[in-house]
Amino acid sequence: MSYQHILLVTDLLSDADIVAQKAKRIVENRPGAKLSVLHIVKDTMVGFGYELVPASSLYDEIDDVRCQEARAKLAAFLERNQLQAVKSEVTTAISSSEGIVNYCHKHDVDLLVIGRHERHGISAWISGATADNILPNVPCDSLVVRLDKPVEK
Numbered sequence: 001m002s003y004q005h006i007l008l009v010t011d012l013l014s015d016a017d018i019v020a021q022k023a024k025r026i027v028e029n030r031p032g033a034k035l036s037v038l039h040i041v042k043d044t045m046v047g048f049g050y051e052l053v054p055a056s057s058l059y060d061e062i063d064d065v066r067c068q069e070a071r072a073k074l075a076a077f078l079e080r081n082q083l084q085a086v087k088s089e090v091t092t093a094i095s096s097s098e099g100i101v102n103y104c105h106k107h108d109v110d111l112l113v114i115g116r117h118e119r120h121g122i123s124a125w126i127s128g129a130t131a132d133n134i135l136p137n138v139p140c141d142s143l144v145v146r147l148d149k150p151v152e153k
Contacts, residue, residue, distance in 0.1 A: 019115040020081040040099040043092040097133040
């Protein structure tokens, strides 16, 4: 398969560089392929009576402190890993899974590269891994990089 648009999704945690280097090697071996990098910030929910609404749906652009900090971290991440991304984006979504799936559909992604942290016990039961939630719903091939070291924030 000739991948033309590769999406690297990052959580910007301490082991994100492992996933970045895998995506970098893939892009380097595919002439003409473009790389996009995405980081999702969980949307703030606003309550109206019994209904919860994502804050981003109420305003044209949500640019709170969390997004500004994430943009700075993403810029450092790109520089540290020497990634030549045609597009890097920090966006908000109700969940990381929803944000990633929507991005893949809207931007004609051919290959999604994402890390997967091992989870055990109640955290695995409650939330599971983002990669597990998106795989049935993305319209493209996926490379899931196994990350089994403890995560440092």
